[in-house]
Amino acid sequence: MAIDATARIHPMAAIDEAAEIGPGVSIGPFAVIGPKVRLGERVVVKSHVVITGDTEIGAETVIFPFSVIGEIPQDLKFHGEDTKLVIGARNRIREHVTINPGTEGGGGVTRVGDDCLLMAGTHIAHDCQVGNRVIMVNNSGLAGHCHIGDDVIIGGLSGVHQWVRIGKGAIIGGLTKIEKDVIPFGQVQGPAGHLVGLNLVGLKRRGLERIDIAELRAAYKALAAEGGTFKERAAALGEASDSDYVRQIVAFITGDSDRNFHQPE
Structure with missing residues (x-):
């Protein structure tokens, strides 16, 4: 021994x-x-x-x-x-x-x-x-x-479906069913798992600058806009933004996955 x-x-x-x-x-x-x-x-x-x-x-x-x-x-x-x-x-x-x-x-x-x-x-x-x-x-x-990124919080009594990816810094509310991929820094809540915004509390706790949070908010609005597919809007973001954090979201969305995404509503 x-x-x-x-x-x-x-x-x-x-x-x-x-x-x-x-x-x-x-x-x-x-x-x-x-x-x-x-x-x-x-x-x-x-x-x-x-x-x-x-x-x-x-x-x-x-x-x-x-x-x-x-x-x-x-x-x-x-x-x-x-x-x-x-x-x-x-x-x-x-x-x-x-x-x-x-x-x-x-x-x-x-x-x-x-x-x-x-x-x-x-x-x-x-x-x-x-x-x-x-x-x-x-x-x-x-x-x-499942693949769970750094700094993710998963609320109580929540279940994550097999093969799902949850991106870095995302937060999942309690009693939430996650069947689709969740973008980095996203916030998903509700029994059916709706993407309702960004994990702003988590971003602030990690000490992100205001400019970084503002760029993430603008990126989220662009992903929620009409026109094109979700991945097409993400690809356009990648070409337009110099933000490291936005690029993490873009890389996550355009990366390999056989699942759909929880999308902004």
Whole structure:
């Protein structure tokens, strides 16, 4: 068993002999750690947590009771193939969170970035790619193959359909169904998921200059205008704007996706 001498492990924890436990790790009672698990420096695993599968967890991540991390995907096409789950550093994974590894058909790896807050009861399905500083509020969930950009907030009890992309800095209101891609910095809310504007609160919190916010507002109005398709209006924006933030939206809209978009109304 590769356990660093500085790790603190409760005698009632069940740890496989092949697991790798890094310096300063703390593991509480009744936690279960599987043979292919690798815990980075100062990871905290509280009581009754299950971590299994080929799972890597980065430094200083804290996992709260009754979470199940790395258990096999909820996908009938999964037949035991060797897939992975990679979770970054300094995440806060609260009670009853479930995160599944990838599948052979989806690239084989589920990833969660750094500094995320996954509140109680949230779910991240197989093959999802979740960025940094993402917040998922209580009982929200990602279906398989979703791509979630940095600094996204997903409201409580919201569900994101498989293969959906949510762009950087977007915010999803509570009780919202997301079936289409969401542009960077967009704000989507309501049971049917309507794009109602930009995530202005988030932009201000990130310290964007007024000129940048003004350019994003103008871009949003241009995307909402009549004439041409949504992608044609986005392409025209890319030619007309020098804003880095606007270009992120344009690149997102014109990028590869087999889904439609939540569009301004």
